[in-house]
Amino acid sequence: MKTTISILGSGTVGRTLAGKFSEKGYQVIIGTRNPDETLSRAGENSFGDWYKLQQCIEVKTFQGAVQEGTIIINALNGNHTLDVLKSCDPSRFSGKIVMDISNPLDFSKGFPPTLLAGLNNTNSLGEAIQQLLPEAKVVKTLNTMWCGLMLNPTLIPGNNHINFICGNDIDSKAKVMALLNDFGWNSNQHIDLGDITAARGTEGYLLLWTRVYGATKNGAFNIAIEKV
């Protein structure tokens, strides 16, 4: 059976991932609040214009996408994630991998953002999702880099830059790493930080990422770890 990847979120991140998964032959569903409304958006950088260029990507409601996905990817705004997930029947996530690539960024006071109140330091979006969906296997990953690198890591040569991964279920983390390696990641580029509480670390890093982006005006980077 073909793996169906359901991506929640129709923004730049969701579209970038949807395009790459689809190119690779995966069945891809984008979940959105109101598919007709999303598809009707026209103009530069609009979902409608982007969608016209796609071949096989389906657009469904959040609920429909969750129901049909083998793997669910949270590519929603961190700000909306919990509300959207609450609007879906939690039992539909049961036993499924939920790849959370989102960050709880609060842009309400402009750039650089802070992290959302209650989802930082002693908590994280990844943990909050796992708590909301106790029967899902939440794997936090890819959230520390520009979306153009997530499924195209060889844009940076050398197989040296790093992807962090965490989650409570070891098998699910292994499956996600295998999935990513299909796109050019090497096993030695993943650092497994342990259980889902490590999302506090990878989300907290966004406070630095956004400052580096602000200072260098270039988000097309990732970090490597250099040892003594």
Add this chain to the structure above:
Amino acid sequence: MKTTISILGSGTVGRTLAGKFSEKGYQVIIGTRNPDETLSRAGENSFGDWYKLQQCIEVKTFQGAVQEGTIIINALNGNHTLDVLKSCDPSRFSGKIVMDISNPLDFSKGFPPTLLAGLNNTNSLGEAIQQLLPEAKVVKTLNTMWCGLMLNPTLIPGNNHINFICGNDIDSKAKVMALLNDFGWNSNQHIDLGDITAARGTEGYLLLWTRVYGATKNGAFNIAIEKV
């Protein structure tokens, strides 16, 4: 006139830096609450035993060290920093560079730590120090790496790993970078993240740093930035 480096804090970080500055010919003062008590500590990894091997490093009270230093380095526990600084006459910091290399880590619930309440996300230790000492020129730097790398960056070959720097005074940041370059840092290894609010980013990164350390059992690393 010789530059006097006053280091607040007699722990591993303070000693490591004191030793390197002293080797390089700087006049070095370590500031501590009670110099006699600090010097009397004996046994493995104790200050007393370490101090016996030093030639020219002086030990004074916090107040004395601040008074005589040209540059003040905060190498205190993040937890104690503000109380110690409050105990010194703020006017003694006037016009001086305060290099803050500390992190507001809260180990009260064990490892991995969180950041101290009130000093994370929408605030930082660097900012709190600048607010407490409005006439000082606070430069946050070196806080994102193992202390053994701070003044010995060539332990990692290639001049590629990164030091972040931020603060409100451009001249002071330039002076600090020049000081660091004397120890082997190259100018292109420093990223100036802007004003002191960027300390939220470099301190927030500790949430990731400590997780990487926990997962790899190796703190002798630093990050490089790899661009597309």
